[in-house]
Amino acid sequence: SSSGGKQPAQASGAAQAGVADTPRMTIALITHAPPGDTFWDLVRKGAEAAAKKDNVDLQFQSDPDGANQANLVQSAIDKKVDGIAVTLAKPDAMKANVEKAVQGGIPVVALNGGIEDWKAMGVQGYFGQDEKIAGEAAGERLKTDGAKKALCVIQEQGHVGLEARCDGAKATFPDTEKIYVTGTDMPSVQAAITSKLQQDPAIDRVLTLGAPFALTAVKSVKDASSSAKVVTFDTNKDLVTAIKNGEVEWAVDQQPYLQGYLAVDSLWLYKVNGNTIGGGQATLTGPAFIDKTNVANVEKFAANGTR
Amino acid sequence: MTATATEPGRAGATRDDRVASRSLAARLLSRPEVGSLIGAIVIFLLFMAVAVPFRNVANVGTILYGASTIGIMAVPVALLMIGGEFDLSAGVAATTSGLSASLIAWNLGLNVWVGVVLALVVSVAVGAFNGWLLFKTGLPSFLVTLGTFFILQGVNLGVTRLLTGNVASADISDMDGFAGAQKVFGSEFALGPVTVKITVIYWIVLTLVAAHVLLRTRAGNWIFAVGGDAAAARAVGVPVKATKIGLFMAVGFCAWLSGMHLLFQFNTVQSGEGVGKEFIFIIAAVIGGCLLTGGYGSVVGASIGALIFGMTQLGINYAGWNPDWFKTFLGVMLVLATVVNVYVKMKADRR
Amino acid sequence: MTATATEPGRAGATRDDRVASRSLAARLLSRPEVGSLIGAIVIFLLFMAVAVPFRNVANVGTILYGASTIGIMAVPVALLMIGGEFDLSAGVAATTSGLSASLIAWNLGLNVWVGVVLALVVSVAVGAFNGWLLFKTGLPSFLVTLGTFFILQGVNLGVTRLLTGNVASADISDMDGFAGAQKVFGSEFALGPVTVKITVIYWIVLTLVAAHVLLRTRAGNWIFAVGGDAAAARAVGVPVKATKIGLFMAVGFCAWLSGMHLLFQFNTVQSGEGVGKEFIFIIAAVIGGCLLTGGYGSVVGASIGALIFGMTQLGINYAGWNPDWFKTFLGVMLVLATVVNVYVKMKADRR
Amino acid sequence: MSSATAERPGAASSDTPILALDGVGKSYGNVHALRGVSLKVRQGEVTCVLGDNGAGKSTLIKIISGLHEHSDGTMTLDGVECSFPSPRAAQASGIATVYQDLALAPLMSVWRNFFLGNELRRGPFRTLDIAGMKQICHDELAKMGIVIPDLDRPVGGLSGGQRQCIAIARAIYFGARVIILDEPTAALGVKQSGVVLRYIVKARDAGLGVIFITHNPHHAHLVGNHFVILKLGRVVLDAHRDELTLEQLTTEMAGGEELAELSHELRGADPGKVVAPAEVEHGQVEAPARPDEEEPSA
Amino acid sequence: MSSATAERPGAASSDTPILALDGVGKSYGNVHALRGVSLKVRQGEVTCVLGDNGAGKSTLIKIISGLHEHSDGTMTLDGVECSFPSPRAAQASGIATVYQDLALAPLMSVWRNFFLGNELRRGPFRTLDIAGMKQICHDELAKMGIVIPDLDRPVGGLSGGQRQCIAIARAIYFGARVIILDEPTAALGVKQSGVVLRYIVKARDAGLGVIFITHNPHHAHLVGNHFVILKLGRVVLDAHRDELTLEQLTTEMAGGEELAELSHELRGADPGKVVAPAEVEHGQVEAPARPDEEEPSA
Numbered sequence A: 001s002s003s004g005g006k007q008p009a010q011a012s013g014a015a016q017a018g019v020a021d022t023p024r025m026t027i028a029l030i031t032h033a034p035p036g037d038t039f040w041d042l043v044r045k046g047a048e049a050a051a052k053k054d055n056v057d058l059q060f061q062s063d064p065d066g067a068n069q070a071n072l073v074q075s076a077i078d079k080k081v082d083g084i085a086v087t088l089a090k091p092d093a094m095k096a097n098v099e100k101a102v103q104g105g106i107p108v109v110a111l112n113g114g115i116e117d118w119k120a121m122g123v124q125g126y127f128g129q130d131e132k133i134a135g136e137a138a139g140e141r142l143k144t145d146g147a148k149k150a151l152c153v154i155q156e157q158g159h160v161g162l163e164a165r166c167d168g169a170k171a172t173f174p175d176t177e178k179i180y181v182t183g184t185d186m187p188s189v190q191a192a193i194t195s196k197l198q199q200d201p202a203i204d205r206v207l208t209l210g211a212p213f214a215l216t217a218v219k220s221v222k223d224a225s226s227s228a229k230v231v232t233f234d235t236n237k238d239l240v241t242a243i244k245n246g247e248v249e250w251a252v253d254q255q256p257y258l259q260g261y262l263a264v265d266s267l268w269l270y271k272v273n274g275n276t277i278g279g280g281q282a283t284l285t286g287p288a289f290i291d292k293t294n295v296a297n298v299e300k301f302a303a304n305g306t307r
Numbered sequence B, C: 001m002t003a004t005a006t007e008p009g010r011a012g013a014t015r016d017d018r019v020a021s022r023s024l025a026a027r028l029l030s031r032p033e034v035g036s037l038i039g040a041i042v043i044f045l046l047f048m049a050v051a052v053p054f055r056n057v058a059n060v061g062t063i064l065y066g067a068s069t070i071g072i073m074a075v076p077v078a079l080l081m082i083g084g085e086f087d088l089s090a091g092v093a094a095t096t097s098g099l100s101a102s103l104i105a106w107n108l109g110l111n112v113w114v115g116v117v118l119a120l121v122v123s124v125a126v127g128a129f130n131g132w133l134l135f136k137t138g139l140p141s142f143l144v145t146l147g148t149f150f151i152l153q154g155v156n157l158g159v160t161r162l163l164t165g166n167v168a169s170a171d172i173s174d175m176d177g178f179a180g181a182q183k184v185f186g187s188e189f190a191l192g193p194v195t196v197k198i199t200v201i202y203w204i205v206l207t208l209v210a211a212h213v214l215l216r217t218r219a220g221n222w223i224f225a226v227g228g229d230a231a232a233a234r235a236v237g238v239p240v241k242a243t244k245i246g247l248f249m250a251v252g253f254c255a256w257l258s259g260m261h262l263l264f265q266f267n268t269v270q271s272g273e274g275v276g277k278e279f280i281f282i283i284a285a286v287i288g289g290c291l292l293t294g295g296y297g298s299v300v301g302a303s304i305g306a307l308i309f310g311m312t313q314l315g316i317n318y319a320g321w322n323p324d325w326f327k328t329f330l331g332v333m334l335v336l337a338t339v340v341n342v343y344v345k346m347k348a349d350r351r
Numbered sequence D, E: 001m002s003s004a005t006a007e008r009p010g011a012a013s014s015d016t017p018i019l020a021l022d023g024v025g026k027s028y029g030n031v032h033a034l035r036g037v038s039l040k041v042r043q044g045e046v047t048c049v050l051g052d053n054g055a056g057k058s059t060l061i062k063i064i065s066g067l068h069e070h071s072d073g074t075m076t077l078d079g080v081e082c083s084f085p086s087p088r089a090a091q092a093s094g095i096a097t098v099y100q101d102l103a104l105a106p107l108m109s110v111w112r113n114f115f116l117g118n119e120l121r122r123g124p125f126r127t128l129d130i131a132g133m134k135q136i137c138h139d140e141l142a143k144m145g146i147v148i149p150d151l152d153r154p155v156g157g158l159s160g161g162q163r164q165c166i167a168i169a170r171a172i173y174f175g176a177r178v179i180i181l182d183e184p185t186a187a188l189g190v191k192q193s194g195v196v197l198r199y200i201v202k203a204r205d206a207g208l209g210v211i212f213i214t215h216n217p218h219h220a221h222l223v224g225n226h227f228v229i230l231k232l233g234r235v236v237l238d239a240h241r242d243e244l245t246l247e248q249l250t251t252e253m254a255g256g257e258e259l260a261e262l263s264h265e266l267r268g269a270d271p272g273k274v275v276a277p278a279e280v281e282h283g284q285v286e287a288p289a290r291p292d293e294e295e296p297s298a
């Protein structure tokens, strides 16, 4: 075809390095990701890059339900893996089995969620951001942007991490309203945001909590003939383009690729050299803002699907 | 043979004076769709009273759009339910369709329309596969389509990653034929103050066609029969298998329509989408008066069910009620609408 | 009256020589649970062959735990389905129960056990409400419990935020009575190399009790009857209403058990949890041979269905298969297990 | 013939009927299925309810057995006015019914259907006495000349007559004061019909009240003491056996049409005759000529 | 009596039967419902299939109408061996059936049920000719003496006899070569039964083959040319009308039991008698005494 489509020779993953000659080890990466989520795809790609470099057999598993995720940790223990990287979005649910793994001598690191709880469980390290702090940073940014009223779009009802982001934003930017949408149904997301914008014309910022929802919110803003601007948490390839085009103002980036990469790499380092990344402190991967001013840096990596 | 003087064929039975003739109103009210229509009106008036933006005629477009994306699938799902079967794979099948079109076109660098046509083939084939498996295994359709539901979820994710390395299809908006296809599947137009999305047109046309098929054609008669009593239908010569497989294929066709809208509205399709929607289609059909056990129901009713669902979802937003209680309001409204429906029908039958 | 020489009551009919006596094996195989048991064995052997950790006897505990959390609810849901009704609120009802216990105890600063007991009252009341609404409105239970499903979701979130300002209940592990309650609802013990969670015990006990009730008591007879033909059951004097409401209350009771485990295993309960689980309970019951239309099924079968589901979920992990295709494997396995089930039954009936 | 009940002065022992209906009516939506029906059921008597299709017979007995509530009129049990809110209440008053649609759960086994609502229980835990129930069920069916080798088979797989027998055997076994049979012999063979008729007489002799609905005048006349004919929801005849011959009864049941004529006409049609084969179009089988309809000369 | 068919030499015009079964058998799982049944259906004749409950009559006609496939033996249509894979195929060969369970969809309206599988269509879009179908449906039912005022009512709400009439009217309307009626008069009143019997004669006279299953020897003897009695799945009698009187037929149907005896016995029971009221325990109604069973003296 004359345009578009799959381009023949695409550069593969960003982090290309030699392969370690350490003995092959198995690491389980257990997250609370729903299947087919773009954000978690980046985490996984980072983890896979590290696994490839470190000669690690990576076993990626996920379940959004807390009890089921805990059971996945148990099954990793059963499989006698060499290390576990786990998200602690629902720390209470995970606690018992994570501790069991630690006591069983399996090194565990946490990523993405659980910044307040990981130490107490005996986990080696933490890679991610504090959702609350990220939310507060977003709120600060809204304030400095001169926003008047923001709409925080939660794509999964009762999800602790997402709620924390909204609450954080509300803490520093009090005029924040919430709306729940069905994340697996884009047309209904679009209609719901449109209706909220029609209901409350005072809203001048839509804060979404995931990149695909930001792109949908852009359409809603158009449908509602609203003048609101769209801002978001997290990025993907299309979102970076949207920031470049000015459709989306900015995104709070927590570098998911880095979270996955560091989680696996730190376990490998611990196994082969006894190192702990962060030295017992949380390693923050965000929040950083991507906007028109710095989007060019990100753009070429985003095209590879790694940012 | 003795031939009596009376001519044969004469209506010989005494007139049954016990039957009071029913008023036109009573007859009308006992039609399955009228009850749900009144339910819809009740919900509508309720939101008119409490939600200011609901009264703005320009916002009708948003409400209709929300209803239409449900309605396009609720119509064939209702037909299938009247025919006595479920399709739990209907939601993810739409995603599969959108992904197929996008992946085929993008991966092979073909005109988008080629992808669109091949996606249609895929979708109808999935429907036919459901029907075939139903009769091959003898399992209830709940289980068969549950299997397809899971299988398609995995396929959506697995194939997308295999072909693109990502979990969403690539943006195809710069490819040949995209603009035309977007006109057909994802455009909108102004009707006075209201912006009408093209899905609304599809929804209305589908409803009318399906209602016509159900009530005015032989196939419709067969649908009622296979759902009401498949054994009896078979005994009097209705091709039960063909009818049911045809219904599954109709669901496949509408999943394709839905999938194409998804693709050309958003340019890409997330591979995890669509899960849970199958449930909403069934809800719309049931609110509209379809029996879960089959053999009874109405396509127009199902469309009104979709409208009730869409209206309620958006109406709560318009009313600006506390979002924490969103689902509670939704539940109460749905029960309210269906209670009205049942009440109207009961009253009408009494007369 | 003429009195013939033959004594009354004598079996006067000629022996019907057409009926070949069925072998014990054939009789056994045509029981609804045996088919699903064979399905479970097939899946088990399959994973034994491909997944190394599956062969480790110590891991049986993990598998059983996964199955038990499904099974505790699948048992009453199966009873309810045999009785001809659905409960879509079963999943969130467990969350409601856990939240009630926690919020009541924490908010009023009471002993945890007070919360536990009041949560039981709440749960059973929710079940009774479902049943009451069913008969009051005359709606199908699908719609009634759908309403409750939405309402409870909203209540879970709304009330939790109202009382704690968060979307999860507060940690109550430092409160009076927690240790004891945790022993009862969230403990585990070693059985040789296997660590058995207490839910496994509850699951087994529930299954046995429910199977006994279903097959060996009057209530069980009534459950079959109200599900098979409610009109006929009523005509011969079965209290249809009481039986069905009782079944909903049984679901409420098990939701409480489930909710207490959730609470005392994890110390807090997330208000958004439980959505989608109602579906898994129904799946387990259907895999175990329960008819969606009611009147036929088996509690033991439903428990085996839960085992199949739990085993498949973990087995795919143990086997280390590509997680992108997880759902596809799950779908194929479930269809496989049920096809085996149906095949066994068909073969047995033929003999 | 009017609807004046022919009270026999001799039958003093049962002057107060166990069950009496007075001016009972019932509507289904816009269909008024019963209007002003009066009926008395005496113990030790067989009351036959007869009438055309759709006359309201089944509706009548559904009211008596508590399945429907009547819209007008009164029902008295042992002289006390009552209305059964549910079939369970009617059963508690000793009324057992064989419904026309049999009221069997098709997926349940034979013995479970037999004892449905009246399960036998034993032991400290009140568990079902399965062996006992199977035995009784087998015996009761055997007495009717029906052997179902496997009582665990679901009722749905039995022949129409076998199902009918189960429903009848159940009602006879559980009927304590009144037994109601709605077309019990419809699906039965000659032999089984004979057994059922004998049972009806036995039940009467045991002192029960029996309501027997049938379309077969031979059957009705063989066992009935009292005949009530319904037409379009009203009672058009209420007579004692002594007042009617079989021929009169048949004529009344056919609404005044002479059945002898039918018989003659059909015999005149020469059953021995063989006609040349043919293939006919839809609706080409001519409607048979029928004599003009008349109201029964009452 | 053997199963030798009594071919009448005089009936030359229909020497090759339209439908013939030879040694047909059928099993449901462990129940062998039919074994080695042979039967001939000739055009212009009424073949009565008789027999006890559970004898296999319905199974037999289900095979002929394509609902079940037979396990053994052969079926020939017009001399060509065949087997109907579906009822649709049987209908295409001109065979219409009234099933014992009527095969009506209870939630569908009367006219939709009547034309189910044979809908009338018209116009360029082949839409349903609703007015035409309602008219025909009304007319056909009226010919049977049944008026259902609202043909849009669901069949489920009709009385047992009304439903039966719809099924019969449908089969008679659509039967092109063979009409099969499985206990059509079971739920019918005296008058409607008369109409159905007349219809059977009419259909025969139109040159169709008729298979008529009934438990009523009077009905069978009135219209039957040929009688086939099944017992426990086998043919025990296959005789022409000329060979049997009504009394013989009745005796054969009852399996050798004298019905006159029943009649006598019951009459002896004094229907006029009124017994003192009583209340009996479960199962206290004594089983009636029955004469010993004998094989029909063949």
Ligand SMILES: Nc1ncnc2c1ncn2[C@@H]1O[C@H](COP(=O)(O)OP(=O)(O)OP(=O)(O)O)[C@@H](O)[C@H]1O
Residues within 6 Å of the ligand: D028, D029, D031, D033, D051, D052, D053, D054, D055, D056, D057, D058, D059, D060, D100, E157, E158, E159, E160, E161, E162, E187, E189
């Ligand atoms: N549930 C119902 N809803 C509406 N109409 C009904 C219902 N049941 C019966 N009817 C109508 O009431 C009238 C009387 O019906 P019923 O069943 O009592 O007749 P029946 O005398 O028992 O007739 P049959 O001899 O055919 O059984 C009929 O016209 C019938 O169509």
Ligand SMILES: Nc1ncnc2c1ncn2[C@@H]1O[C@H](COP(=O)(O)OP(=O)(O)OP(=O)(O)O)[C@@H](O)[C@H]1O
Residues within 6 Å of the ligand: D157, D158, D159, D160, D161, D162, D187, D189, E028, E029, E031, E033, E051, E052, E053, E054, E055, E056, E057, E058, E059, E060, E100
């Ligand atoms: N679907 C089935 N599954 C198992 N057994 C069956 C099935 N249908 C019929 N039978 C058995 O086959 C035998 C013959 O049944 P059939 O219905 O042909 O009897 P019938 O002669 O029509 O009796 P009736 O006069 O009572 O209608 C019976 O013993 C019956 O229980």
Ligand SMILES: [Mg+2]
Residues within 6 Å of the ligand: D057, D058, D059, D100, D182, E159, E160, E161
């Ligand atoms: Mg009746």
Ligand SMILES: [Mg+2]
Residues within 6 Å of the ligand: D159, D160, D161, E057, E058, E059, E100, E182
């Ligand atoms: Mg039969």
